[in-house]
Amino acid sequence: MAKKNELAEKLLYQPKNGYDRLSAADAKAMEKYCGGYKDFLDHGKTERLCVEYCVELAEQRGFRPYQAGRKLKAGDKVYVNNRGKGIMLAVIGAEPLSNGANIGAAHTDSPRLDLKPRPLYEESGLAYFKTHHYGGIRKYQWVTIPLAIHGVVVRADGTAFPVHIGEDAGEPQFIINDLLPHLGREQGKKPLNEAIPSESLNILVGSVPFADEDVKHRFKLGVLQLLHEKYGFTEEDFISAELEVVPAGRCADVGFDRSFISGYGHDDRVCAYAELAAIFDAKKPKKTAVCIFADKEEIGSEGVSGMKSAAFDKFMGELCAAQGVELRACYANSFCVSADVTAAYDPNFADVYDKKNAAFVNYGVGLCKYTGAGGKSGASDASAEVVGKLRKLLNENGVFWQMSELGKTDAGGGGTVAKYMAERNIDVIDAGVPVLSMHAPRETVAKLDCYMTYKMMKTVFEQA
Numbered sequence: 001m002a003k004k005n006e007l008a009e010k011l012l013y014q015p016k017n018g019y020d021r022l023s024a025a026d027a028k029a030m031e032k033y034c035g036g037y038k039d040f041l042d043h044g045k046t047e048r049l050c051v052e053y054c055v056e057l058a059e060q061r062g063f064r065p066y067q068a069g070r071k072l073k074a075g076d077k078v079y080v081n082n083r084g085k086g087i088m089l090a091v092i093g094a095e096p097l098s099n100g101a102n103i104g105a106a107h108t109d110s111p112r113l114d115l116k117p118r119p120l121y122e123e124s125g126l127a128y129f130k131t132h133h134y135g136g137i138r139k140y141q142w143v144t145i146p147l148a149i150h151g152v153v154v155r156a157d158g159t160a161f162p163v164h165i166g167e168d169a170g171e172p173q174f175i176i177n178d179l180l181p182h183l184g185r186e187q188g189k190k191p192l193n194e195a196i197p198s199e200s201l202n203i204l205v206g207s208v209p210f211a212d213e214d215v216k217h218r219f220k221l222g223v224l225q226l227l228h229e230k231y232g233f234t235e236e237d238f239i240s241a242e243l244e245v246v247p248a249g250r251c252a253d254v255g256f257d258r259s260f261i262s263g264y265g266h267d268d269r270v271c272a273y274a275e276l277a278a279i280f281d282a283k284k285p286k287k288t289a290v291c292i293f294a295d296k297e298e299i300g301s302e303g304v305s306g307m308k309s310a311a312f313d314k315f316m317g318e319l320c321a322a323q324g325v326e327l328r329a330c331y332a333n334s335f336c337v338s339a340d341v342t343a344a345y346d347p348n349f350a351d352v353y354d355k356k357n358a359a360f361v362n363y364g365v366g367l368c369k370y371t372g373a374g375g376k377s378g379a380s381d382a383s384a385e386v387v388g389k390l391r392k393l394l395n396e397n398g399v400f401w402q403m404s405e406l407g408k409t410d411a412g413g414g415g416t417v418a419k420y421m422a423e424r425n426i427d428v429i430d431a432g433v434p435v436l437s438m439h440a441p442r443e444t445v446a447k448l449d450c451y452m453t454y455k456m457m458k459t460v461f462e463q464a
């Protein structure tokens with residue numbers, strides 16, 4: 001009998017729940033790490049705020065803005081802020097960049113509601129902002145929840161000013177109203193994705209009219225008057241603004257055992273923070289360690305701040321030039337973890353998962369050989385060698401991991417920045433935290449999986 005069990009132990013792959021393997025030291029480190037992550041999440045409600053907070057944390061740890069042409073030596077810590085919407089950081093390794101870099105790529109944009117260029121209107125004594133959603137949202141989830149507004153407005157004279165309202169105690173919040181059930185009979189019959197049309201995602205912003213009854217647009221004017229007093233704002237200023245509407249409030253521990261964190265924007269700030277903490281903590285990396293937090297992943301990695309942008313190539317090219325190394329040679333020898341979240345198996349919606357290939361909460365960081373849709377369309381599909389390299393590294397360093405697919409092949413699909421790294425001739429694999437309620441105003445992750453994603457990135461920066 002004992003012999004049979006030995007054989008089963010040796011031959012069968014039997015993933016174990018992380019809590020059955022977690023050491024006391026790791027359990028303690030996990031709580032500390034997650035405390036830092038929760039601060040990051042509360043500071044980083046938008047991609048711009050994430051960059052600001054990253055710069056603050058990086059500067060505290062000796063990172064400095066990189067100027068092209070500056071000489072670099074092992075241990076130097078540099079970063080480049082890409083237009084306030086993306087950031088790239090590097091710790092220079094002992095080996096030359098011709099041996100390649102170890103790269104972590106995550107994104108810090110999250111699904112949200114952007115204000116339309118002409119958002120403000122009044123109707124029946126109420127003032128509203130019209131919105132245009134950014135990324136894949138389930139619109140019915142965004143009604144009747146507290147909302148905050150963050151962003152930047154560029155005035156007619158070209159000066160910019162920040163807007164942040166709705167997060168702090170005592171500040172007003174915003175809301176999108178929904179139909180009362182008493183009158184919702186017809187709405188209730190509609191499919192979920194049709195019940196709340198995009199053009200009804202209008203945010204209630206006021207109802208006190210401008211005092212003079214003879215003035216047109218009194219309710220709009222009432223709101224504009226307040227905006228002008230506070231920010232010097234005119235209606236035309238909305239046109240050169242990026243104002244993002246996000247769920248208001250802080251993240252929180254969930255469960256009697258506090259094993260989860262619920263909050264807005266885990267996708268993909270949970271992996272960005274894992275990279276950031278890992279590049280801060282990595283001890284004397286042999287190869288240069290690089291982090292990029294890209295913007296615009298949720299809308300296809302487009303734009304100057306997205307992963308398709310040459311901003312990354314410029315950063316890497318300048319680091320290479322400082323060592324007389326060709327960028328192409330560096331890329332060919334580099335290794336990248338595209339650190340992005342994956343779907344966690346949810347027993348309430350068992351139908352859409354292939355349980356044999358799903359990521360489970362508390363089983364560690366989820367590795368994805370490929371993402372995409374249907375027959376792997378749009379996936380970079382990591383090679384056996386790349387998967388094997390990461391598997392070996394994680395096993396040798398006590399990092400809990402699991403292999404995962406997003407869901408059933410016919411259920412849908414999704415993508416990441418991985419393929420844009422592969423296009424640069426960089427070996428890449430997706431790996432990240434399994435998430436419940438992905439893309440919802442509040443998503444849920446397990447602390448154990450967050451911590452294991454950090455341990456993975458630290459291992460990659462130190463040893464890959």
Ligand code: MN
Pocket residue numbers: 107267268297340341
């Ligand atoms: Mn993502």
Ligand code: MN
Pocket residue numbers: 267298439
């Ligand atoms: Mn996403």
